[in-house]
Amino acid sequence: MFIYKQQNPWFESFKIQKDKDWPWIENAEEWSELVSKTLKGVLINNLVLLPSFLFIGALLNDYEPDYSFSLDGLPTAWTLLWQNYFCLVVEDVVSTIFHRLLHTSYLYKHVHKQHHTYTQAVGICAEYEHPLEYFLDGYLPLTISSALLGNRMHIVTYLIIACHRVIAATIEHSGYEFPFEPSELLPFKTSSRYHDYHHQGNINGNFGGGVVLSDFIMGYNKQYYAHLEREQIYKKKENSGKKDKNN
Ligand SMILES: [Zn+2]
Ligand SMILES: [Zn+2]
Secondary structure, three states, X not given: OHHHHHOOHHHHOOEOOOOOOOHHHHOHHHHXXXXXHHHHHHHHHHHHHHHHHHHHHHHHOOOOOOOEOOOOOOOOHHHHHHHHHHHHHHHHHHHHHHHHHHOOXXXXXXXXXXXXXXXXXXXXXXXXXXXXXXXXXXXHHHHHHHHHHHHHOEHHHHHHHHHHXXXXXXXXXXXXXXXXXXXXXXXXXXXXXXXXXXXXXXXXXXXOOXXXXXXXXXXXXHHHHHHHHHHHHHHHHHHHXXXXXXX
């Protein structure tokens, strides 16, 4: 919130929805109500639900650890990279399926609408999710992808990937698109603008949870790319108009 409140012109130049004010400027009263609801939701998800899911998972697994804890088997940079990307692709498939399901009318109205309260993504809304959504679209994708690797994955790798997902989700929901997001160096990675477009009202597309592959295969991101194309044509026209005026 510190970065947002500074209204630093350099940061603001990366704001995605430039034609719209930040929600706390638009309506301060509604915003403070939404923030307290969001903080409560995020705390419940992370301090109550997540430990419960992990405990039930361990119980179902007879307390046998899924991951390697061996001190000799600490991951190399290459292992970290390929396992991270493998999980990202599997998570994208799982997440796209569940996210699409959350956009069916009953589940949208009773579950997913909570996350879409934010029509302009802001960092803290990344985990503002109904408990069912937190399970389906937050907990399951990484659990399934890492379970596929079994004990080939080291616990250190798992923890690094889990941290990476939390940071990436916060950046993706930041409302800014920086030209230097390191996680976007990975091929086919989604960007903040990609997910922000989904929040803006493109509720029938851009379901992907990390990479654009499932959306591309299913044709869920056609509307987004058409929008980008229109935006570029508009910018070109605007620039050539400015040049004509200067000449
Ligand atoms: Zn979102
Ligand atoms: Zn959605």
